[in-house]
Amino acid sequence: MHHKLLKKTSFAALFTLILFSGCNRGTTEEAGGEKLVIGATMLSMQNEFIVNIADEMQKKADELGVELVSVDAERSALKQVEQVESFIAQGVDAIILNPCEVEASSAAVQKAKAANIPIINVNSATSATPTAFVGSDDVESGRIAMKHIAEKLGGKGNVFIIHGYMGQAAQLQRDKGAKEVLKNYPNIKLVAEQTGEWDRAKAMSLTENWIQSHGDKINAIFAHNDEMGMGAVKALENANLNDKVVVVSIDAIADAVQAVEKGRLDATVFQNAQEQGGKAIQTAVKIAKGEPYEKEVMVPFKLITQANVAEIAK
Structure with missing residues (x-):
């Protein structure tokens, strides 16, 4: 296992211990409210577009007051399935999956659903149907x-x-x-x-x-x-x-x-990475709270030419 990942996981495990001692699965009493915990596994943090999605997920999680534990699957579907198993063991409230592969990452979806933990695919599809999908067509x-x-x-x-x-x-x-x-x-x-x-x-x-x-x-x-x-x-x-x-x-x-x-x-x-990331967190929170949600959130694409490039040029 990766050192960085090990640190992250052990911190998450510690965090979970505190949660379990409070007899409250995946939630912790904070300022009179319960703090949701969302686990996310991302395809690759070497990929600029995926990093943009991850950054926005963190921003939205902070804004909504939820704990986001993000890990990097480093393009390995095998590693990704293990990360999801670890999230299940930690008893997170929801999982966000940015799949490495259509077929090989499907096991992660099946395992989460079997454990009754909602799993939301962001940006990319698996052949197994997740609880919800946020991405673009x-x-x-x-x-x-x-x-x-x-x-x-x-x-x-x-x-x-x-x-x-x-x-x-x-x-x-x-x-x-x-x-x-x-x-x-x-x-x-x-x-x-x-x-x-x-x-x-x-x-x-x-x-x-x-x-x-x-x-x-x-x-x-x-x-x-x-x-x-x-x-x-x-x-x-x-x-x-x-x-x-x-x-x-x-x-x-x-x-x-x-x-x-x-x-x-x-x-x-x-392709709007910001909106995909933000809406993935929003959807995860809605499902975890038992609120109504959309099973498919489609973020539209937009043609960028010299005429309108100023709108998105940093």
């Missing part, structure tokens, strides 16, 4: 991106798609949305599509290969995330083709927002 992000490309191309041209990891929820859904839009544009030709595995360097070398094979026949590139979009932009700039090719990607990470401001990237699709 990735199909919509793919539609928004491809629609913008189609409009910029005036309904005709050659488009290339850089996929995320094949088989991951975001890759499947973003692809589905993009292809739905392409069906309506018979004069836009999908020339090639390949995975860049969410990675900037891989997307850059993939784009270099396409430039060698297709040259100025490339009219647009849709990348499933901004890391890959930025890799494509770099390859196009090196070949002096960036002004001729429409590049659109998804997430609105800081680099991409800056690139949109400067006109290097045509557009990014903003």
Whole structure:
């Protein structure tokens, strides 16, 4: 087990002991009220977008006066399931799961439900149905991106798609949305599509290969995330083709927002990490308190171009 995690867990275990001695499962008497305890396991704290969600969760927990115990699954579904087991043993009031994998993280959902502890998925899906889901519909992000490309191309041209990891929820859904839009544009030709595995360097070398094979026949590139979009932009700039090719990607990470401001990237699709994090905590608190809640909270995506980039530019 990780040292940092060990410290966190032992602190949480200590905290739970105090709770249990008060004969009050998962709550502690504080200022005449009960303080709820929420456990959260996050996909990876190396990922900027996930960190933004986690930060907002902490803010909202502080604001609502609940105790949030957050741990990092470090991309391991196995570790994530163990973390959820630990939360169950500690008798937390609710668990927030930011799943590492659709299938492998499903065991965590099943275990929490078997223990009668509400589990809320944030940002990403599992095949097992959680108590509630807070996130965004990735199909919509793919539609928004491809629609913008189609409009910029005036309904005709050659488009290339850089996929995320094949088989991951975001890759499947973003692809589905993009292809739905392409069906309506018979004069836009999908020339090639390949995975860049969410990675900037891989997307850059993939784009270099396409430039060698297709040259100025490339009219647009849709990348499933901004890391890959930025890799494509770099390859196009090196070949002096960036002004001729429409590049659109998804997430609105800081680099991409800056690139949109400067006109290097045509557009990014903003996924609202702040709202996802805040609403995950709000939903967890509602369920823990036995209040009515929405089983699915969908946070809308938004197209960011040079025209409206100022709204989200830090």
